[in-house]
Amino acid sequence: MLTIYPVIAGAGIIISIISAKKKAPFYNYIGILMAMYGGLKSVEFFAPPLPGQVILMYMAMSVFTFIIYFSIREEQFQAFLRPMRTVLADDSKRIPRILIMYILLPVLAGFITYGKVMPKLAPPATARIVHPEPPASITYRGKSINILGIENPLRKDEAAMAVHIEAGKKVYYQNCFYCHGDDLDGNGHFADAFNPRPLPFRGTDTIAQLPEGFVFYRIAKGWTTLPAGSTPWDSSMPSFEHLLTEEEAWQVTLFIYEATGNKPRKM
Amino acid sequence: MLHDIGINAFHSKPGGNTVRKIVILALAMLLPAGAFADANKGKMLYDAWCAQCHGYEGDGKGYASGNYTLPQPRDFTKGTYKFRTTPSGEPPTDEDIVRSTQKGNPGTSMPPWTRFSDEEVRSIVEYIKSFDEETFELQGKAFQIGKAPSPSDALIKQGMEIFEKAKCWECHGRAGRGNGEKGWQSDFKNDGGTRAWPTDLTHNWEYRNFPAVEDIYRSITSGFDGTPMASFQTSYSEQDRWALSHYVKSLQVTRKTGSALTAKKVDTIPAVSDKKQWEAVAYIDLPLSGQLIFEPRQFIPVVTNIRVRSLYTDAEVSILLEWTDKRPNKGSDGHPADAVRLQFPVQLSSGAEKPYFYLGDSAHPVNLWYWRASDDQAVEFNASGQKENAMVTQEQNNIRVESEYSDGLYRILLRRPLATGDKNDITFVPDTFIPLSVTVYDGEHDEQADRAAISAWYHVMLEPPAPLKVYVLPPAAAFACIGASLFIRKKLKKLKT
Numbered sequence: 001m002l003t004i005y006p007v008i009a010g011a012g013i014i015i016s017i018i019s020a021k022k023k024a025p026f027y028n029y030i031g032i033l034m035a036m037y038g039g040l041k042s043v044e045f046f047a048p049p050l051p052g053q054v055i056l057m058y059m060a061m062s063v064f065t066f067i068i069y070f071s072i073r074e075e076q077f078q079a080f081l082r083p084m085r086t087v088l089a090d091d092s093k094r095i096p097r098i099l100i101m102y103i104l105l106p107v108l109a110g111f112i113t114y115g116k117v118m119p120k121l122a123p124p125a126t127a128r129i130v131h132p133e134p135p136a137s138i139t140y141r142g143k144s145i146n147i148l149g150i151e152n153p154l155r156k157d158e159a160a161m162a163v164h165i166e167a168g169k170k171v172y173y174q175n176c177f178y179c180h181g182d183d184l185d186g187n188g189h190f191a192d193a194f195n196p197r198p199l200p201f202r203g204t205d206t207i208a209q210l211p212e213g214f215v216f217y218r219i220a221k222g223w224t225t226l227p228a229g230s231t232p233w234d235s236s237m238p239s240f241e242h243l244l245t246e247e248e249a250w251q252v253t254l255f256i257y258e259a260t261g262n263k264p265r266k267m
Numbered sequence: 268m269l270h271d272i273g274i275n276a277f278h279s280k281p282g283g284n285t286v287r288k289i290v291i292l293a294l295a296m297l298l299p300a301g302a303f304a305d306a307n308k309g310k311m312l313y314d315a316w317c318a319q320c321h322g323y324e325g326d327g328k329g330y331a332s333g334n335y336t337l338p339q340p341r342d343f344t345k346g347t348y349k350f351r352t353t354p355s356g357e358p359p360t361d362e363d364i365v366r367s368t369q370k371g372n373p374g375t376s377m378p379p380w381t382r383f384s385d386e387e388v389r390s391i392v393e394y395i396k397s398f399d400e401e402t403f404e405l406q407g408k409a410f411q412i413g414k415a416p417s418p419s420d421a422l423i424k425q426g427m428e429i430f431e432k433a434k435c436w437e438c439h440g441r442a443g444r445g446n447g448e449k450g451w452q453s454d455f456k457n458d459g460g461t462r463a464w465p466t467d468l469t470h471n472w473e474y475r476n477f478p479a480v481e482d483i484y485r486s487i488t489s490g491f492d493g494t495p496m497a498s499f500q501t502s503y504s505e506q507d508r509w510a511l512s513h514y515v516k517s518l519q520v521t522r523k524t525g526s527a528l529t530a531k532k533v534d535t536i537p538a539v540s541d542k543k544q545w546e547a548v549a550y551i552d553l554p555l556s557g558q559l560i561f562e563p564r565q566f567i568p569v570v571t572n573i574r575v576r577s578l579y580t581d582a583e584v585s586i587l588l589e590w591t592d593k594r595p596n597k598g599s600d601g602h603p604a605d606a607v608r609l610q611f612p613v614q615l616s617s618g619a620e621k622p623y624f625y626l627g628d629s630a631h632p633v634n635l636w637y638w639r640a641s642d643d644q645a646v647e648f649n650a651s652g653q654k655e656n657a658m659v660t661q662e663q664n665n666i667r668v669e670s671e672y673s674d675g676l677y678r679i680l681l682r683r684p685l686a687t688g689d690k691n692d693i694t695f696v697p698d699t700f701i702p703l704s705v706t707v708y709d710g711e712h713d714e715q716a717d718r719a720a721i722s723a724w725y726h727v728m729l730e731p732p733a734p735l736k737v738y739v740l741p742p743a744a745a746f747a748c749i750g751a752s753l754f755i756r757k758k759l760k761k762l763k764t
Contacts, residue, residue, distance in 0.1 A: 088755055109745050117736050233624055236559070
């Protein structure tokens with residue numbers, strides 16, 4: 001569907017050029033509007049799509065501006081009106097008149113109206129805060145942990161790093177990979193069944209943006225402590241406090257950073 | 268390089284690093300440089316990204332084996348490979364292992380590994396082969412697959428006859444749902460002694476060796492060594508196998524996912540046996556996951572999909588649930604009964620807020636409609652969170668059920684009055700999106716309580732009859748347009764004269 005817009009823009013430019021040469025301002029006007037519309041819609045190829053309201057505003061402005069432009073000189077304005085006049089009034093143009101004025105335009109008007117009045121059945125969409133603000137401290141199996149600004153305690157134990165990473169790998173592949181993926185890309189074999197989809201850990205926009213304490217907090221509490229803005233009722237993230245020891249939770253945190261080559265954000 | 272891989276393989280096996288490096292360096296001087304680089308890189312990648320399931324020793328006993336995955340990861344030390352382009356009994360070609368690695372195996376925990384270059388994948392394949400060098404001393408001769416003939420009714424009919432003659436139905440079932448009686452037997456096993464289940468040929472997302480017609484041809488030709496799936500390379504001609512492949516392809520259903528189901532209003536709700544009427548009703552497919560949130564968790568759910576349809580009348584709402592089950596179970600033979608559970612919030616909130624998608628929570632109770640194969644009854648429950656004894660059976664039961672199990676397919680029709688007057692029941696109001704989720708149990712695999720396949724929240728909407736303005740305004744706009752044209756034409760004509 002998207003690929004049709006550059007085609008519309010291109011066709012508009014061609015019509016505009018040809019009609020400018022042939023001194024047919026009405027078709028030139030149609031061509032310019034087509035090129036404008038196709039161009040604005042094609043923005044989506046290299047930037048976020050323009051909102052419908054913005055496009056509507058630009059188009060409305062163009063419709064009036066170009067009418068003014070074509071009506072500056074009387075001679076040109078007469079030429080501009082000629083096609084409309086002929087179709088409407090000229091008795092020899094009966095067939096195009098019936099086609100355009102009595103079939104094409106009414107059908108178009110009816111169709112647009114139908115689109116406006118037909119009730120749209122779309123389930124309520126919810127904006128969702130993916131990474132809500134964590135509390136300053138949490139309890140893990142009854143033990144109070146200050147998670148704000150905390151570094152993974154296992155990182156101090158440099159000699160045992162490899163052991164911890166390997167242990168974290170085991171925890172990951174027995175608890176997490178079903179959803180977050182064998183390759184930590186969020187495409188686990190159960191990922192399709194959940195909404196929201198599980199987050200990937202690869203790439204620079206999830207755990208790379210988060211301090212380690214936050215990741216630990218999300219593992220520990222899962223869906224249970226999410227604020228309403230993060231739709232806890234939809235989240236399939238378990239509260240791993242009940243399933244893993246504190247050390248295991250830190251080990252798997254370490255593993256997901258090591259395995260993806262990401263670094264935790266420092267506070 | 269090490270950083271690309273993520274985990275340093277030397278890192279993961281602490282101790283003796285320096286000594287090992289010196290030995291490797293010495294060995295490297297004796298070998299052609301390329302070969303050495305391959306084997307070493309292959310091991311490093313394998314240890315980092317394959318060993319978690321297939322094991323550091325290649326024995327299929329990685330962390331995610333045992334109860335964590337089904338089917339089990341391949342044991343590379345046995346040298347038996349299911350997915351090949353070689354005759355039965357011969358080892359796979361390198362391309363075959365490359366294909367499984369790069370494309371994965373649908374319906375299993377083996378994902379497509381697309382992050383690695385061809386060269387990297389080949390180095391992994393070399394290393395995998397080294398777990399069983401004896402097998403690969405022989406080189407498998409790949410058969411040619413050629414171009415698939417285009418499907419025709421005649422070809423599919425020929426394929427159907429072969430499906431009959433070759434007794435494919437004995438295991439895969441008459442409708443191809445993997446429910447043949449041979450597959451029910453306790454001695455239906457893989458070489459390693461693990462229980463085997465025939466593929467459900469209607470689920471194109473569960474074909475381990477891929478669902479395209481060329482893939483089916485490849486599977487039929489090679490057979491799956493080490494499993495009850497035999498090779499048909501010598502028993503049926505190439506043309507016969509293509510015909511059979513097209514027939515099998517024609518059994519596949521189209522999965523249609525979506526976030527909401529709309530229910531049309533009808534005068535009477537058709538009976539469950541009225542297949543023709545129900546087939547014309549719009550549906551959505553809900554992909555299912557194991558219940559992984561609360562202990563005991565279900566890592567290896569059996570039912571992967573449930574199809575939902577809905578219709579309503581002035582008085583009643585009905586929901587039809589369909590899913591495949593290779594062996595129905597009524598709770599005999601020491602297994603629990605098959606069951607299905609529909610879940611709705613008791614109260615609809617005006618905002619986005621809902622009960623927790625699995626069994627609700629203390630502030631937001633859910634209304635459950637629970638059908639069991641054991642007594643073929645549906646009962647109403649309430650729950651406010653997953654806890655033992657948190658489920659409360661309602662005294663008054665308003666659900667009517669019609670059930671059917673036929674050729675591998677469960678079809679359960681649940682009906683209830685739109686409103687019951689019970690404050691613990693969901694009230695159905697047209698023109699409202701009502702959250703719905705589903706839990707399914709396969710008794711044969713001992714699923715019960717929290718060991719189940721579950722879905723996320725979806726919505727069902729009882730579609731209101733279209734408002735009058737839909738029929739009035741569009742023609743009005745069209746006529747207004749014609750009127751305006753006539754008016755302008757009149758004016759112009761006047762100007763001219």
